Amino acid sequence: MVREIMRDESFLAQKAEPATPADLEVAQDLLETLQANRAGCVGMAANMIGVNKRIIAFDNDGTYMVMFNPEIVKRATPYQAEEGCLSLLGVRPAKRWKSIKVQYQNEKFQTRFKTYTGWTAQIIQHEIDHCEGVII
16 A cells, blocks of 8 residues: 655654564555655655654665665765655755665565665665664
């Protein structure tokens, strides 16, 4: 189900709760909402659709991917970026890393590790910030 985009900054500033297998439907709604907004959005976190859980969805080089309970475990080469967000007005500065290693769980809640670079790494960092209650 495509959900409305959350714009309440006090809600968005809350740290997300861990996701569980009971949240698989939330992940599906997140994917559908991301696809419905693909013209202006490349990633979303569950709090952007009003659910305070550690779930992100993003465009991974043309294929949508979902991560449950993502955490950055390694980062390299910082840089300054400017980012927009469907939940916020305007473009804002953000410190990002060119390379990140992410620990996450897949849809079967199996733990995985993967290294991302460039644009995809930036998207993931933005969405993990949402999970941490960080507003850019």
